[in-house]
Amino acid sequence: MMVEGEDWLVKSRHYYPMRALAGDYFRTSIGLFLTVGPLMLLDVVDVLKVILFLLLIVFLIFGFRTMIRQATTVMLCDKGIRVRGGLAPQKLISWRTMRHLKLKYFSTRRDREAGWMQLRLDGEDGQLSLDSAIEGFEEIVARATEFAGVAGLSLEATTMENLEAMGLMPALDNAASDSADNRSAYHSSTYDVRDTHSR
């Protein structure tokens, strides 16, 4: 997709900070140590060899993904969001053609504390996934949510609750009330943004 006009001018740039990436690099090295070590040094049983080999592949992919993140720049524009530095030369999601917005929360702890969010945007030209480790994540989510409200996108209940946890529901409500009315309100498994008042 071509970037044309002033609307694609960059308003803010966002990067994954080295602090967050260092944790992922550390995890990669621990994973590699725990898989390559037994494979190289111990004559493990065949079933375990297969399991360790599969784990090794997973950790290698994770490490490679962390490297890609290090080179990634996310740019917020009036017209949409641009990402540069991944495997593809450039990714663009235009707010106007954005079809889905999903905000998920993951935590490995039993009390579900100390987790992280993942924002996924689907547009006509592809999809984009960002973790909350990126600098200015809240700003990106706020902007995407605002345009989701304007476009009257249906958001899943999970996304709504996570937005509420981030304190972004007012922005969504305001945007929704400003947007055009008369859309089909209730989708079976999702809420329309204007239904949030009833919750």
Next chain:
Amino acid sequence: MFTYIVHRMLIMIPTLLAISVLVFIIIQLPPGDYLSNQIQELKAQGETAALEKIEFLREQYGLDRPMVQQYAVWVGIWPGNNGFEGLLQGNLGYSFEYNLPVGDVVGDRLFLSFLVSFTTIIFTWIVSFPIGVYSATHQYSIGDHSLTFLGFIGLATPNFLLALVLLYYANVTFGTSIGGLMDPQYLEEPWSFAKLMSVLEHLWIPVVVIGTSGTAGMIRRLRANLLDELQKQYVTTGRAKGLHPFKVLMKYPLRMALNPFIADIGNMLPQVISGAAIVSVVLSLPTTGPMLVEALRSQDQYLAGSFLMFLAALTVVGMFLSDLALAMLDPRIRLTGGSR
């Protein structure tokens, strides 16, 4: 999601290592070991010839080494008398009580334990799921009260008592032989269609006995969770907008109410196997439960240790799978008391 999988895997591996250390320490805690107990018995009987063999075994299996070294050899990260030959190499050790490698002792028992456990889990879900949904959607109806009553009876009835009652009625009504998971003539036979049918004929009793209490508990939890969801505003909105009640139920509230089912996968696998030990003794089932009890009693350390490690691995893998399923099904942040 991929990041979540990697994070979870990195927790899983050290957890297994820590469990292996704990298991080894626990089975070593009682004073002495299987062989020292044997020596005492033989000395009491005045036998000296067998003592040499026991000393040989003690050296062979490294029982004369320091505990840390014994652990390392058992896991397979330190060479034993014949090189690396621990759990990582697929060698489960030697059972002193049975005088056989642990792998040979466990043999068919592991498969039969899996069969009983897996069927019990399926039974629990198949029975509790529709009952739980019915009880929640027909709250305080006669059906709800009756099923709740049955559920409480299931929770309150001791498993071993139910086992004895079912054994009696299965024998009187269907002519099923008492105890075991197959007719006695198939015990030493290789697997065949007739043997499989005999196993299936006997299987329902342990499945019903072990599954009853779990089923009752699951019904109560599913009912409570689904009731919570059904009382939320979005369900009212959906109904008010004319959505079919079945669709309202299926699309979101039921999905959320499924969480305890999925979260239970991790706990269920080891619970069903270890919880089945007493029932297995009552029903004379050739499963691993009674074998573990006996191995712990007689300090047959490799048999007990390998089996406990198997249970631990099952728990860790089960928890991993259930966490993955939960993360996919419900990636929500929990709001408690107005804060995260």
